[in-house]
Amino acid sequence: xxxxxxxxxxxxxxxxxxxxxxxxxxxxxxxxxxxxxxxxxxxxxxxxxxxxxxxxxxxxxxxxxxxxxxxxxxxxxxxxxxxxxxxxxxxxxxxxxxxxxxxxxxxxxxxxxxxxxxxxxxxxxxxxxxxxxxxxxxxxxxxxxxxxxxxxxxxxxxxxxxxxxxxxxxxxxxxxxxxxxxxxxxxxxxxxxxxxxxxxxxxxxxxxxxxxxxxxxxxxxxxxxxxxxxxxxxxxxxxxxxxxxxxxxxxxxxxxxxxxxxxxxxxxxxxxxxxxxxxxxxxxxxxxxxxxxxxxxxxxxxxxxxxxxxxxxxxxxxxxxxxxxxxxxxxxxxxxxxxxxxxxxxxxxxxxxxxxxxxxxxxxxxxxxxxxxxxxxxxxxxxxxxxxxxxxxxxxxxxxxxxxxxxxxxxxxxxxxxxxxxxxxxxxx
Amino acid sequence: xxxxxxxxxxxxxxxxxxxxxxxxxxxxxxxxxxxxxxxxxxxxxxxxxxxxxxxxxxxxxxxxxxxxxxxxxxxxxxxxxxxxxxxxxxxxxxxxxxxxx
Numbered sequence: 001x002x003x004x005x006x007x008x009x010x011x012x013x014x015x016x017x018x019x020x021x022x023x024x025x026x027x028x029x030x031x032x033x034x035x036x037x038x039x040x041x042x043x044x045x046x047x048x049x050x051x052x053x054x055x056x057x058x059x060x061x062x063x064x065x066x067x068x069x070x071x072x073x074x075x076x077x078x079x080x081x082x083x084x085x086x087x088x089x090x091x092x093x094x095x096x097x098x099x100x101x102x103x104x105x106x107x108x109x110x111x112x113x114x115x116x117x118x119x120x121x122x123x124x125x126x127x128x129x130x131x132x133x134x135x136x137x138x139x140x141x142x143x144x145x146x147x148x149x150x151x152x153x154x155x156x157x158x159x160x161x162x163x164x165x166x167x168x169x170x171x172x173x174x175x176x177x178x179x180x181x182x183x184x185x186x187x188x189x190x191x192x193x194x195x196x197x198x199x200x201x202x203x204x205x206x207x208x209x210x211x212x213x214x215x216x217x218x219x220x221x222x223x224x225x226x227x228x229x230x231x232x233x234x235x236x237x238x239x240x241x242x243x244x245x246x247x248x249x250x251x252x253x254x255x256x257x258x259x260x261x262x263x264x265x266x267x268x269x270x271x272x273x274x275x276x277x278x279x280x281x282x283x284x285x286x287x288x289x290x291x292x293x294x295x296x297x298x299x300x301x302x303x304x305x306x307x308x309x310x311x312x313x314x315x316x317x318x319x320x321x322x323x324x325x326x327x328x329x330x331x332x333x334x335x336x337x338x339x340x341x342x343x344x345x346x347x348x349x350x351x352x353x354x355x356x357x358x359x360x361x362x363x364x365x366x367x368x369x370x371x372x373x374x375x376x377x378x379x380x381x382x383x384x385x386x387x388x389x390x391x392x393x394x395x396x397x398x399x400x401x402x403x404x405x406x407x408x409x410x411x412x413x414x415x416x417x418x419x420x421x422x423x424x425x426x427x428x429x
Numbered sequence: 430x431x432x433x434x435x436x437x438x439x440x441x442x443x444x445x446x447x448x449x450x451x452x453x454x455x456x457x458x459x460x461x462x463x464x465x466x467x468x469x470x471x472x473x474x475x476x477x478x479x480x481x482x483x484x485x486x487x488x489x490x491x492x493x494x495x496x497x498x499x500x501x502x503x504x505x506x507x508x509x510x511x512x513x514x515x516x517x518x519x520x521x522x523x524x525x526x527x528x529x530x
Binding site: 186188306 | 461
């Protein structure tokens, strides 16, 4: 067991956990204020439901000692997961670190289905998704499954996290259908500073996401760290220039999106490519996502916060460019196309396609399963009122005017237990 | 403009932040590939209650201070008021709008 590695992984786990509330703010700022809490809750609740699911069952399916498609169930209820070393860190810490990845991957999907999904079915869906979709895919690439054994390079989860969530988001957006206001009304972000703050915190946490995936405090971690700093910087520059060229004005929402796209794209490559390659990768990754975003806005697909363009496409581009730019001199593992190994690109493509296929089909199946028990969508009236009020009984920005306190009637007949409600409304304002 | 009103000895006012359309050209904003026209601009609405002989100085103070010369400057409406009460003392009409020394 190595103390430096353990210390770094402890910090990384905390950093990645921070990314989930950060994602909540990134998404939350982009929706209308009447849906702000619901959007935040979709991320925050993942911390609970997917987290517990991971500890109880998901970790076993992902990293248990099974072969091929699943890790099996020998580690259910954390059986055999104690303080003994897993690599050079305590096993429980490795499990927790990986758990933070499952949590944020599930939360990513929410971006495509904001402002219209009932909260109970959402919870059921992401809990199952973490176990049935995320965990097996994690096993395929990292847990000793078939993609890892074929030599697929995914340093921190370009495929396992971003392509996976991106395809699931696409399917979810199609199954749930568009918001009733989509393409009819202008739905503007209610708090762009939140989105920028979320992006900044995501970037901060991403250092743990990428550099922590080295599972050690060593050279590869440093490489991943540095690449995580410069690749998104390049994406940000290219995106800003694209904005200037297209409209003459660089937007803040665009900047936040660009940073995330760059971070997504460098995720599979972080420990495998040189810093200059990372800058190139970041710059290139801006193009597909930028134009996909513009194109999607003109289609009937209501992928509300462009999870497919940012994560699905960004992850795919990153995974493929990893197959091009990987350099054995930097990573000690494998070379990419540019350094004389065309096979790597083929393996990367296979990995992406396999995950796309499985995630798409399985997500569809899970949504239909949940829908068999309860409707997925909020009613049109609830959608109009706003999901904060209809799903959570709360307002994000309540000013308290017209709010009258409901007091229990102490003098009421015992045993009734019905609180006396003052007439609602009728206050000033 | 507040200073101009204070100089005219008008100190009682209520300001609302409102959105309005004043004949000015629309702004175009872009959000994630969607272009929207912003038809309503942020404006300010003042409500001032004064006694009869204060109407002219007040109106002149507002017109001079708030004028920018561009479309969308706004309007001043002078409306008759039936009764005025000061909440703190219960004074009515003329006494209610006389500033406390």
